[in-house]
Amino acid sequence: MDATPHPEPHPGPSPEPYPDRRTTPDTGLTERYLDATARSLPAEAQDDVRNELRASIDEAIETRTEQGEDLQEAERAVLNELGDPAALAAGFADRPLQLIGPRYFLAWWRLLKLLLTIVPVTVFAVVILGQSLAGAPIGQIIGQSVAAGLLVALHICFWVTLVFAAMERAGADAGAPWDVDRLPEPKEVGSGRSDMVASLSLLALAAAAIAWDGTLGLVRVGGESLPFLNPALWPWVVAALLVLIGLEALLAVVVHARGHWTAGLAVVNTALAVLFVSWTLTLLGRGILVNPALVDFLSDIGGVDRETWRILGVLLGFGVVGISLWDAVDAWLKARRAAR
Known part of the structure; x- marks a missing residue:
């Protein structure tokens, strides 16, 4: 039996029971992300946001690494999921990123x-x-x-x-918060008897005024009647105007019979309005709408020069266009409401 003493083997460094598992890898990405997020926040809120965000990042990375994911890959994945740090900072600051929210x-x-x-x-x-x-x-x-x-x-x-x-x-x-009192009032869709009566009455007055002007005139001077419309427009040009008035009356009756405006009726109404505007502006532009004798008489007694008459003609044309345009638009709006 060998009695020679043998030296005991050196045990060497003992392994640590739990290795040092860093939650955040030493890549600098997390710190850069925290800096980019906090830089646009108020100074008093930056530390709190950094601490809160760092804790969330560490927890998310730890969850991924526990599932076997590489530490650095887990960090990149977590930061990518958080998205643009500027958008995240806007959320912390309750600052909208849209122009109008x-x-x-x-x-x-x-x-x-x-x-x-x-x-x-x-x-x-x-x-x-x-x-x-x-x-x-x-x-x-x-x-x-x-x-x-x-x-x-x-x-x-x-x-x-x-x-x-x-x-x-x-x-x-x-502004004031919305409530039911701000609901719009219901708008009329149908065409009642009163609408038809009003339209027919106005058209009848217009036709009567034209007939009166052509027979008795607007004023009488020295026993002679001076009509407003140029006598040279009789009978055919004025007859065309009377036909337009008759078609408008027929349209009013048809709308009342249908009970509401339709797109087709609105088209007809617009066409009649365009014809009336064309009739008026053409005669005004040629200077043959108003009776020249009436213009001379009013110029003599009132001292109205030619430029003033031109201005009055322009205003008359604008009035005709404005009324006709409003009539056409009103018909289209009613047709649209009825279609809904």
Whole structure:
């Protein structure tokens, strides 16, 4: 038996029972993400957001690594799922990333539609009227009126949107909260007997006025009658006007019989309006609508010069166009409501 003592083997470093498992790898991605998120936040909120976000990231990475995922791959996956740090910061700061959010969208849209319906059309008409009164050529009238209307529409869109975007950022109040009292009143869809009677009465008065003017005249001077319409328009040109009045009366009866406006009836009404405007503006443009003898008589007793008569003619033309346009638009609106 060998009695020579043998040195005991050196045990060496004992393995750690639990290896050091870092929750966040030493890649710097998490710190860069935290910096990018916090930099746009108020200074007093940055530390709290960083701590809260770091805890969430660590927990998500740990969950992935427990499922066997590589630490660095887990970190990248978690940060990718969190998304753009600027968007995340906007969420922490309750700062909207859209120009107009849902809180203000309906108020913005209603105001924008109202202004675009009224203001550009008004500017368009005013520019046409001003240029016409100034005696500008037709090309200049059309060009400047269209340009003015489009420019005003562009300004309305820009400034209204800018105001609401500023309200969105400032958190200003958009007005009283909605309640049932703000529901719109029901609008008339059908065509009642009173509508037909009113239309027929106005058309009958117009036809009677034309007949009166052609037979008895507007005024009598020295035993001679002076009609408003040019006597040279009788009988055929004035007869065309009376036919238009008769067709308008027939249309009123048909609409009443149908009970409501339809797209086809609105088309007929628009065509009649266009014919009436064409009849009036053509005669006005040629200077043969009004009786020349009446113009001379009024010029003598009132000292009205030719330029004043031209301005009155322009105003008369605008009145005819405005009334006819309103009549056509009203018919289309009623037809649209009836279709709904």
